Amino acid sequence: MRFLIYLAAIVIALVAAHFIKKNRNGKWTELSARRGWQWIGDAKPRIDERLPGGIFVLGRSHTDEYVMNGVFDGLHITSGIYSYRTGAGRYSTTYSQRYVTTPAPQTxxxxxxxxxxxxxxxxxxxxxxxxxxxxxxxxxxxxGFARAVITPQVAQFLMAQGKNIGFIIGGGTVTSWVRGTTGKVDEERMDQACRQLCAFVHAIPESVKSAFPQGFPRPDGSGPAPLPGAPVPGAIGPGMQQPGQN
Structure with a gap:
């Protein structure tokens, strides 16, 4: 009897999780369409399979959900929610973070x-x-690369940022993340993450950007093309406000 109760509880939890995700997917899809962005949903391959570093090497049961891409402040952006789990049983903990990434040269x-x-x-x-x-x-x-990138101006920018964030340059991208995000639709929080990444990219010294023939992304939209195999950012439809414009 106890086993049947336990089994029923698992089934109810799975069904509830399914409908919650379906509802959130619908809301995120509407948001991406309104912004003129391309909706992806669950990323395949996941970001931890494409970018082995930072938080993306931690834990188990990784998910890469609610992913979309488009243009923000002149940069081609892909944004999603990445989660992983640590511990086991009742001692397990799930950590989630909003990540934002943009193509860059191999560095x-x-x-x-x-x-x-x-x-x-x-x-x-x-x-x-x-x-x-x-x-x-x-x-x-x-x-050597760190000392070229982190000038006094970049250090000042970093010191002004909040807690529980990080950046990775490498793997053909510049990526940032903010810890503590959920799957709930929160456009302002996503925009904050996008602004944070864009500000960091724009703060990278021109001497570093010019050292790589492919070029880093710049505010005018120039820079590297999307990585091979990466989804093409959605175009801005007629009459739509360009993402990033407030």
Whole structure:
């Protein structure tokens, strides 16, 4: 009897999860259409299969959901909600974050993580003259590339950001994430994540951007084409407001 009750509870939970996701998919689809973006849904392959680094190497039971892409502040953007689980049984915890990514040239790898909620402890952190910066940001990757990217101006930009965020340059993309997102439709939070990534990309020194023939994305929309196999960002329909314009 106890087994049947347990089984029924599982079935009810699965059915409820299915309808919740279906409802959210419908709302996100409407939002993407209104913005003139292309709706993707569940990403295949997932971002952790395309970008092995940062939070994308943690935990198990990975999902990459509510994905869409389009143009924001002149950049081709793909945005979704990535989740993973740690622990087991009643001690398991699911972590979710909004990620935003844009195509970039192939560069050395660089990871910038704010705070101590996740740190790549297998990699030696790159230290900078400002000790307060070192306390708040964990920088790993190619040291020469890191010092070229993180100028005093970029460091100032990073210090002004909130907690539980991170950036990755590498794998042919520039990617950022914000921890604590759910699948609920929240356009303003998504826009904040997009603005954060765009501001970071625009802050990268021109000396770094010009060092790569393919070029980094720029505010005027110039830069690399979408990566091979990546979905093509949706076009802005006639009469639609361009995403990113407020």
């Amino acid at each position: 050395p790898s660089l990871q910038l993580v704010h705070g101590t909620w996740w740190i790549n402890r297998k990699a030696t952190a790159i230290k900078f003259p400002d000790e307060e910066f070192n306390k708040r940001w964990n920088i790993t990757g190619d040291e």
